[in-house]
Amino acid sequence: MRTPRKPRRSPGRPVTGVNGDARDHLLAAATELFASQGVAATTFAAIAKQAGLTPAMMHYYFKDREHLLDCVVEEKIAPLIASVWTPVAPGASPEELIRGIVGRLVAGIERMPWIPSTWMREVLNEGGLLRSRVLRKLPFDKVRLLSEAVTRAQAKGEIQADLDPVLIVFSMLGLVMMHLATAPFFAEVFHRKEPNPQAISRHITALLQHGLKPSRKTPRNRK
């Protein structure tokens, strides 16, 4: 597995003056295009054009598409996954764990709005072009911690038995990715304003905690 290449600042290489260096601009342009049209349809030339730079610059920083995809996963997606899952530790209740994971994922996506549609197209889709790279980054030990916490709570009757303790992890992540990826579609279909990430996060957390049922405690009192 390649380690991520750090931006090179060789003297004499052009950098865009405004906001960090050319390589950052190129990576940002790549992820924007991946989100809107998919990895397969995105050429080096299109990325350079989107960033206002030359194809030669793309080839200077990224050896080929495989290398570019490695960089996107190592430098963008893996850190997001880590930020979401690293705080998951034994001892917390499933509710706390889930609320934390959903909150951190939504917050991360606010910084990287290209994630949900890319995730749906390139990770969840059969034949998705980031699938095997991202799979290697999933923290299975942490997923197992959550899943085991759910199983233990089910044994004590604190979580309903009809839920699958592993599928629930997919439900949780899937709801976040799906709602955030389809927010513009939703607005288009229902002629409503696009729901903001906080509204989506509140909806998903509420759904996961109690489903349709009103809670005994006042739900808005949670942190």
Next chain:
Amino acid sequence: MRTPRKPRRSPGRPVTGVNGDARDHLLAAATELFASQGVAATTFAAIAKQAGLTPAMMHYYFKDREHLLDCVVEEKIAPLIASVWTPVAPGASPEELIRGIVGRLVAGIERMPWIPSTWMREVLNEGGLLRSRVLRKLPFDKVRLLSEAVTRAQAKGEIQADLDPVLIVFSMLGLVMMHLATAPFFAEVFHRKEPNPQAISRHITALLQHGLKPSRKTPRNRK
């Protein structure tokens, strides 16, 4: 909008002898390929090959890709959508409506396993090639019935207030499509047997009814 073409059985045109006519085989081959590789990557030649027929047969039954997509939506997707939503009527509780919709959708997908990944790629995705066609088939009056039933139940304190009565429709459909589309992925990631549609349906219904919380009544007593 075009009306669907009925299979033509002109004398002298070849039909496959075994299981219905060539046009059905071609449509089935098309939907299989759409699910596994997407609409954009699927050529007429590939569909013919998949069906064990000639490209000329494809062009005999389908004028061009636009016409083929019209036929897939009119003859396959629209009837599924209708079967899911037509029974939705005023007066039922949101729980009954949701249980019915999830059950009928899962049952429909069992007959058409190509639906979930096609839906995620070609309907929910920005730039999906079936999006505008499918959008025209969505029964907004029925969706509104469900959404209004949720709002009324929220006013009576029977459904928690933090849920968005329109987003919940997306949550419900999204959970079904996402879990069924990613069942093979799930099995691959967690080294588990692929969950069957009944198990997925039970999990989703349980999640929507009560979230993590155990219900007061025994959950397995429902229909």
